Amino acid sequence: MSYCDTCVVRNRAICAALDNNEINALNGIGRRKTLAAGDPLIWEGDDSTLVANVIDGILKLTNSTEDGREQIVGVVYPADFIGRPFGKTTSHSVTALTDAKVCLFARSDFDRFAHEHPQLEHKLLKRTLDELDRTRSWMLLLARKSAEEKVATFLLDMSERLVDATCAAPHDGPLDEFDLPFSRQQIGDILGVTIETVSRQMTRLKRDGILDLPTRRTVRILDRQALVDMAG
Amino acid sequence: MSYCDTCVVRNRAICAALDNNEINALNGIGRRKTLAAGDPLIWEGDDSTLVANVIDGILKLTNSTEDGREQIVGVVYPADFIGRPFGKTTSHSVTALTDAKVCLFARSDFDRFAHEHPQLEHKLLKRTLDELDRTRSWMLLLARKSAEEKVATFLLDMSERLVDATCAAPHDGPLDEFDLPFSRQQIGDILGVTIETVSRQMTRLKRDGILDLPTRRTVRILDRQALVDMAG
DNA sequence: CGCCGATTTGATCGTGGTCAACAATAGTGG
DNA sequence: CCACTATTGTTGACCACGATCAAATCGGCG
Incomplete structure (x- = not known):
């Protein structure tokens, strides 16, 4: 019996690519975490050691200059994926905007699991491509x-x-x-x-x-x- | 004997994930195209029917408002990947800034091929994640x-x-x-x-x-x- | 040399930033 | 439930940065 059975985003998050056996395996390496509004999850420049799925709530991704100017570079909603797999560092901070629940993985565990499950990587790739398109459209807004x-x-x-x-x-x-x-x-x-x-x-x-x-x-x-x- | 054997980006582009047999198969569905500086490759809002690897030259990705303001949302260099696999539309235009050579694929062919070659998708995922990070950093610059x-x-x-x-x-x-x-x-x-x-x-x-x-x-x-x- | 597009330089203007005061709302404890 | 405070949002006055418009200059190419 896994947490995932009752997960509200089971069929919308990248997990939707997995069958029940696989979900159980994934469940074994993940854990749930609850965040209060304002809680940080990842700091800009940290070693990239965590990735996560958003179960509930809204979180912001931010970049900042040294002198404190901040820019929100992304907003994630339930079923969205957070973090930087297959890489050494994260280039932005992640902070909860509302109370939130996430499903957290050690990056190394997730990387290994993803490597063995191409369908999962495929879902993640589609999501990342979508996010890149959205981000690029936003650049037009910011700049012009x-x-x-x-x-x-x-x-x-x-x-x-x-x-x-x-x-x-x-x-x-x-x-x-x-x-x-x-x-x-x-x-x-x-x-x-x-x-x-x-x-x-x-x-x-x-x-x-x-x-x-x-x-x-x-x-x-x-x-x-x-x-x-x-x-x- | 395939074009790829002499390709200068063979070991840097996503093709590096493939062995010689696979490269031959990929070669079968791709074709080379030469662009002069200023030539468009893809128009914003087009149906997404093409993807490509850059072999030589530099190309820009742009978004525009209806009234003609343009923003360059990305610049691609040799070995970089162009286009939107697994999706219906492209959200930005692609234009050669210098004379350029690209290795062109019909999106449907590429999608199918990628699906059968998870290592290729993996390379593409890493590339896309990198590009997303770079793009997000650029947002801070544009906005602040x-x-x-x-x-x-x-x-x-x-x-x-x-x-x-x-x-x-x-x-x-x-x-x-x-x-x-x-x-x-x-x-x-x-x-x-x-x-x-x-x-x-x-x-x-x-x-x-x-x-x-x-x-x-x-x-x-x-x-x-x-x-x-x-x-x- | 003369032409044309690209770039530089200059003058002026408007949008949005900054600083400051004020208002409204949410949160807290009596 | 209300008074009190802290936080968040609104409004106003002023100013600076970068846009705009215009003209001069540079540089490549016939």
């Missing part, structure tokens, strides 16, 4: 878009990404109302702007009737088309 | 660094990346003199700044005695430490 375009793009992105988080209704398509899993500071760190700029743009969107902001964390999209036009 | 820091970082990056291009001396370490494979416009597109800003920063570095710029494309680093300090 105005603050207005950044915020509009971000909100649209969220309304799509958070669909399975709110697994409530089986309707397709993006959400028109959702709770942001980020503070204003974190949104700034994602978009490469300051907290004040995020705030000003949000206020403006509300004033123009494109959004409603019932609470600080809640967003209701009133005019999606306007947002799309604005996203550039 | 000043023009001065961007240019300094870029020059240091070039002095390291171009080492094997100039396979002349067997000395390790970065180059202190090299020819940029990019125009000022392209440097701007990599750093997310305008051509004028690149030019001004370069001029300033020269005036301060940190660089010498014998020709428009040649860079000689006179004070590497100053550049490092400046890169932030």
Whole structure:
């Protein structure tokens, strides 16, 4: 009897590539860990000794300059994979944004296991290729878009990404109302702007009737088309 | 007798994972293609029907907004892999920056071949993970660094990346003199700044005695430490 | 030599950063 | 449940960096 039997991401994480025997073997080398919001999991520049699957919660990947400027270079959701297998060092920090549960492996154990299970590597490869595409698209936003375009793009992105988080209704398509899993500071760190700029743009969107902001964390999209036009 | 026998990147590209029999099989589904500087290979949003290995030359990967702003999201060198296997669409354009030679595969052929050769997928996975790390580091630069820091970082990056291009001396370490494979416009597109800003920063570095710029494309680093300090 | 594209240089302007004050919300203990 | 505090978010004033527009200069090539 393994933890995995009851794992909510069993069929969405890379583990979906494995049959029951294999899952049991994997279970033998992994362990669960619970993180509180704000807890670090991996530090930038650490030796790469850990990899993990996200079971529940949201975590951020960050890079920082020596003088403390921080950039969020990725956000991981349940079923996503964390860490740098087959390599010596990790180039970014991983920190829980919400309370989170992860399934943790020693990198060396995972590397060995992956090597013996090509289907697992295949899943991981697809995931990594997807993530690379997403990351590259984000570069265009960071480098070329105005603050207005950044915020509009971000909100649209969220309304799509958070669909399975709110697994409530089986309707397709993006959400028109959702709770942001980020503070204003974190949104700034994602978009490469300051907290004040995020705030000003949000206020403006509300004033123009494109959004409603019932609470600080809640967003209701009133005019999606306007947002799309604005996203550039 | 296959093309691959004489391929200069045979032992550096992902093909290095294959033995001679396998290489022959791969050779059967690939073909060489020559590109002139400026030639496009793949268009953003195309159906993903091609993948390739770079044999010689340098190519850029770009994303663009509808209104024509362009961002270079990646640069590929000999032995690097191009394209999006196991997926439906490519999210960026690929264009030759210099005259180039590539080894081209139909995506479906490559996908099938890769599936049957886990060692190949493994190499590709490592490469993709490396590229993802590099891309994420670049996000910090795009989002948070000043023009001065961007240019300094870029020059240091070039002095390291171009080492094997100039396979002349067997000395390790970065180059202190090299020819940029990019125009000022392209440097701007990599750093997310305008051509004028690149030019001004370069001029300033020269005036301060940190660089010498014998020709428009040649860079000689006179004070590497100053550049490092400046890169932030 | 003369042409054309690439680059440099200069002048001006606007976006978003910075600094500072204020407001709202969440969290804590009486 | 409310007062009090700490934290987070909002708003305003000002300024700097880099964009934009424009002109001059360089360099390669016929």
